[in-house]
Amino acid sequence: MVEKSYQTPCGAIHYWTNHFKSGRATLVFLPGLTADHRLFDKQVEAFKEKYNVLVWDAPGHATSWPFRFEFSLMDKARWLHEILEIENATDVVIVGQSMGGYVGQAFTEQYLSELQGFVSIDSAPLQRNYVTGMELWLLKRMEPVYRHYPWKALVNSGSKGVAVSTYGRELMREMMLVYEGNQDRYAKISGHGFKILAEAMEADLSYKLPNNSLLICGENDKAGSCKRYNKAWHKQTGIPLEWIKDAGHNSNTDQPEIINALIEKIVSAI
Template sequence: MKENTYRTSCGTIHYWSSITTPNAITLAFLPGLTADHRLFERQMEYFDGKYNIFVWDAPAHASSWPFKFNFDLFDKAKWLKEIFKREKITNPVIVGQSMGGYVGQTYAQLYPDQLSGFVSIDSAPLQRKYVTGFEIWLLKRMEPVYYHYPWKLLLKSGSNGVATSHYGRDLMRKMMSVYDGDQKRYAQIAGHGYRILAEAMEKNLQYEIKCPALLICGMQDHAGSCIRYNKAWHQDTQIPLKWVEGAGHNSNTDNPELINDLIESFLKNIQ
């Protein structure tokens, strides 16, 4: 994987890619909020040499810092499109975990005919109808919660709350530890992420997925109402939904073998 950078008006994005076969499918892995590119290390190991691969540290996350917090989900999708163009990625399959799935849906809204596939891992639909007014209100007010919460307790609850496996919890702890000594930055990343998510929902757009898609959700995912959202998302759209028994919010770290199999089967069906 080769590390590259892309400069925006808000800061510089760091990303990694391995484009060995031009015009072939590229798996574009988009990590969730406060996680970084390491979230997908088991997927990158498995698919290396089989498909083109792309992954980033999302704006303001990990190595993509310093970064101004004056961007929204649509900016992230536009920057992603520009990076794809630079890297000659013409057949992207976005694999988005949590916040990464929201970026993928925004990308589909802006560029509906330029996605070869979409895989949502423990994410949820962006349409306004799925959330309550109180949930929107709460999303906009999370930054102080993360700022005032004792860091050691936040580190413990943040890592244990998203994964059920030792590997998944340890990995999340490592990714959160990037912000040791700078809880303000961590709170800004989390608070800003939830805020731009709420703002994207308030736009009340279609966010229709027109390409082949797959929903994946851990059966022990207790992040918000992810399980309820995925059930409704599947029922309304008929997008296939796969449950991962015993997995939490980061199901790709709790059961990477199953997730890799699901992604690989999905790719074979769309080729």
């Protein structure tokens, strides 16, 4: 995998690709809030010899810094689209975990015809009808919570809360420790992320997904109301939903072989 960068008006986005080959499907891996490209190490390793693979550090995250927090969820999707155009990506399948799944839905709103598949990993729907007014109100006011939460306790609860496996927990801890000594940055990343998520929901757009889509959720996912959202998402849309045993919010790190097999099914359906 080769590290590259793309300059936006707010800063440079760093991303990684293998050597793209024409005629191959392109898997785009989008990590969740405060996580970085390493979240998908097990997926990159599994697919990099077979497909074109791209994974990024989202704006403001890890190596994609410094970055001004003056962008929306739609901006992130547009920048991703511009990166994919530069790379001449074809047969694109987006695999988004948590916040990455929201970015993927913002992408489908603008470029649905260019997407061949979509996999949501422990994410939730962007449509307004799934959330309450109180939930939106809270999402816009999360930054102070992360700024004043004791750092060691935050790292401990954050890493243990998203995964059940030793690998998944240790990986999340490593990714959180990128921000050690700069909790304000961590709080800003989190607060801004939740704020633009709420704004995207309030936009009340269709966020229609491609027919070749899949919802994945860990049976032990304790992040917010993720399990409730996925049940409703599946019920209202009919999109297949796979529950992953012995997996938390980062189910792709807890059960990578199962997740990889599910991703492979989506790609094979192109």
